[in-house]
Amino acid sequence: MNGQISLSCRNIERYLGVEEERVHALRGVSLDIAPGTVHAVVGPSGCGKSTLLYILGLLDQPDHGSVMLNSETASHLSDEELSRRRNEFIGFIFQFHFLMEDFTAQENVMIPMRRLGQLSEAAMRERAAELLEAVGLGEKLQRPSRHLSGGEQQRVAIARALANDPSVILADEPTGNLDTDNSHRAFDLLRGLVREKQKALFLVTHNPEIAKACDWIHEMQDGRIMVTVRHDQRSNSGTNET
Amino acid sequence: MTPPFYIALRFLSHRKRALLLSLSGVVFGVAFFICLQAQTRGFAEYFINSTLGSNGALRVGSRFEPRQTTSLVPPKTSRTNVAHRQYFEGITNVSEIMRVSRQFSNVVACSPILQGTLSARSGFENATVDLYGIEPALHLQTTDLSHQIVDGSLDDFRNKPNSVVVGSRLANRLNVEVGDTVQLLAPGGQYRRFLVAAIVQSGVGSIDSTRMYCHARVAQVLLRKPYAASMIIYKLRDIDRAPALARHFETLFQHDAASWQEREESTLQLFRTLQLSAAITVSLVILLAGFGIFNVLTMMVLSKIKEIAILRSMGYRHVDIRAIFLWQGALVAIAGSLIGCAIGALLTWGVSKIPIHLRGLLSTDYFVVAWDWRHYLWAILLAMISVFIASYVPARRAARLPPVVTLRGSSV
Numbered sequence: 001m002n003g004q005i006s007l008s009c010r011n012i013e014r015y016l017g018v019e020e021e022r023v024h025a026l027r028g029v030s031l032d033i034a035p036g037t038v039h040a041v042v043g044p045s046g047c048g049k050s051t052l053l054y055i056l057g058l059l060d061q062p063d064h065g066s067v068m069l070n071s072e073t074a075s076h077l078s079d080e081e082l083s084r085r086r087n088e089f090i091g092f093i094f095q096f097h098f099l100m101e102d103f104t105a106q107e108n109v110m111i112p113m114r115r116l117g118q119l120s121e122a123a124m125r126e127r128a129a130e131l132l133e134a135v136g137l138g139e140k141l142q143r144p145s146r147h148l149s150g151g152e153q154q155r156v157a158i159a160r161a162l163a164n165d166p167s168v169i170l171a172d173e174p175t176g177n178l179d180t181d182n183s184h185r186a187f188d189l190l191r192g193l194v195r196e197k198q199k200a201l202f203l204v205t206h207n208p209e210i211a212k213a214c215d216w217i218h219e220m221q222d223g224r225i226m227v228t229v230r231h232d233q234r235s236n237s238g239t240n241e242t
Numbered sequence: 243m244t245p246p247f248y249i250a251l252r253f254l255s256h257r258k259r260a261l262l263l264s265l266s267g268v269v270f271g272v273a274f275f276i277c278l279q280a281q282t283r284g285f286a287e288y289f290i291n292s293t294l295g296s297n298g299a300l301r302v303g304s305r306f307e308p309r310q311t312t313s314l315v316p317p318k319t320s321r322t323n324v325a326h327r328q329y330f331e332g333i334t335n336v337s338e339i340m341r342v343s344r345q346f347s348n349v350v351a352c353s354p355i356l357q358g359t360l361s362a363r364s365g366f367e368n369a370t371v372d373l374y375g376i377e378p379a380l381h382l383q384t385t386d387l388s389h390q391i392v393d394g395s396l397d398d399f400r401n402k403p404n405s406v407v408v409g410s411r412l413a414n415r416l417n418v419e420v421g422d423t424v425q426l427l428a429p430g431g432q433y434r435r436f437l438v439a440a441i442v443q444s445g446v447g448s449i450d451s452t453r454m455y456c457h458a459r460v461a462q463v464l465l466r467k468p469y470a471a472s473m474i475i476y477k478l479r480d481i482d483r484a485p486a487l488a489r490h491f492e493t494l495f496q497h498d499a500a501s502w503q504e505r506e507e508s509t510l511q512l513f514r515t516l517q518l519s520a521a522i523t524v525s526l527v528i529l530l531a532g533f534g535i536f537n538v539l540t541m542m543v544l545s546k547i548k549e550i551a552i553l554r555s556m557g558y559r560h561v562d563i564r565a566i567f568l569w570q571g572a573l574v575a576i577a578g579s580l581i582g583c584a585i586g587a588l589l590t591w592g593v594s595k596i597p598i599h600l601r602g603l604l605s606t607d608y609f610v611v612a613w614d615w616r617h618y619l620w621a622i623l624l625a626m627i628s629v630f631i632a633s634y635v636p637a638r639r640a641a642r643l644p645p646v647v648t649l650r651g652s653s654v
Contacts, residue, residue, distance in 0.1 A: 082557040087558075
């Protein structure tokens with residue numbers, strides 16, 4: 001492990017639901033994610049993968065434990081501060097891409113930049129065009145997102161996740177809605193960008209081929225990380241040094 | 243342009259049908275409010291101007307003295323002073339009261355009037371006449387009589403002591419025109435002939451159907467009054483201060499004094515009730531428009547749950563999400579109010595051109611409207627408040643939506 005950590009969590013506990021339906025979704029999960037690395041979390045449905053992703057992405061709060069973003073504790077911050085950190089340091093990619101249907105590809109990529117408010121309108125347009133060019137959609141900047149194919153929409157979502165040059169990208173089954181070809185293309189694109197720009201990528205996936213292509217694989221079961229694998233090396237761990 | 247404002251604009255522009263529906267509600271609510279207020283206020287102002295132009299803003303009448311009371315405990319009613327006055331008809335020290343009252347800055351002009359009731363005859367027509375004996379020069383300074391002439395000339399009236407000015411509806415009843423003669427029955431039973439010098443129309447039915455003006459000296463002879471005036475009427479700079487001045491004059495002169503608000507209380511109440519009723523009715527239209535916006539925005543929140551979640555994941559705060567929906571309401575309210583004001587003004591102008599033949603409480607040949615900026619301000623305020631309330635609930639609901647629930651899908 002290099003000394004730098006982009007995102008980490010310690011002893012995360014999370015309960016979901018109320019009363020009889022209360023589920024212990026995460027049981028003492030700890031994790032470190034370094035820049036330039038790709039982490040995959042795998043496991044059966046309901047094991048707590050997405051819950052962990054949303055807690056790491058500051059969209060949800062743990063019941064116990066802490067999340068650190070760029071070595072700064074992010075738990076118990078106000079909505080204002082959590083939102084600012086999400087906007088500046090985290091990029092999300094979802095299975096169903098979740099684009100604004102009425103917006104063009106370029107406008108979708110500009111949404112996080114508008115919130116950040118550091119670029120002029122022209123500069124935002126230029127950066128969005130560059131990002132879409134990088135994901136191979138330079139010809140379709142002005143096309144409404146609903147008129148793009150599934151693979152293209154996911155590439156727009158990837159460009160949007162990179163809009164504010166975040167240090168961490170969190171992806172919830174980013175290829176789950178794509179065919180095999182598009183899955184590999186989207187993942188290769190994402191991994192390439194992560195390597196090139198030294199981002200940390202944490203993705204939830206059910207696709208074993210994609211998981212194998214990651215630097216780290218975390219196997220989850222019943223709210224715990226049971227096994228963490230780095231390439232072909234296997235180590236049993238609950239708290240993982242990466 | 244703030245991010246929430248930009249997103250609100252984009253959301254609105256992609257739901258044109260819903261936008262038009264919301265907008266039309268606000269536009270028609272605002273326009274109807276302005277038009278109805280212009281009409282009710284127009285008729286009220288027309289009545290006030292007409293009655294002030296004929297009877298003055300303030301009237302000082304009979305002299306009074308406090309009546310001696312035998313009760314040891316004074317009564318508690320508010321009208322105790324009035325109930326315990328003894329009145330003496332007429333004003334004897336007219337010139338003194340007028341001299342003192344002219345010292346008040348609010349008094350523009352004042353004029354003495356000797357008033358009484360007589361029978362009038364012309365040919366086979368008879369009518370009871372409310373005779374006003376006036377000093378023409380003073381009366382013209384105090385009232386709008388010169389502007390009320392519909393036929394004849396006031397110069398003829400000034401120059402001929404045996405001439406009268408007749409109210410338009412009274413002239414119709416007596417079937418007289420300018421240049422005709424009319425006979426007035428003196429208390430001694432003798433008829434005296436007068437030349438009709440002019441016919442006037444004040445616009446107030448009760449005045450136009452009974453009033454006749456003659457010279458004060460002639461009236462004193464005809465009515466056989468021992469005093470020079472039965473009342474003094476005043477033209478004031480600030481008519482809203484008339485009640486205070488009336489109270490002051492009562493104390494100062496020991497003569498009964500009544501402001502125009504007191505004198506015309508029942509009619510003014512009628513206009514106020516009509517105005518309020520119209521305002522309530524049209525406010526309901528605006529509230530209904532607000533309800534429409536509530537529905538449209540609620541539907542929009544439901545259809546944009548996914549977008550709200552994604553915006554939250556990209557760093558948009560609760561306040562940004564709320565602002566997106568509040569801006570949508572505000573944009574509808576602003577656009578609706580502006581268009582509504584323009585249509586309201588057009589409607590008001592159109593209504594003022596509609597001919598009507600009113601000869602009752604008021605006399606007018608066209609709808610009377612008032613052009614008052616406050617009607618527009620009230621309409622805009624009502625629309626803004628209604629739309630804000632209608633937008634706030636869906637906006638708050640949108641801001642409170644937990645993004646994780648939407649994003650999570652089926653996996654835990």
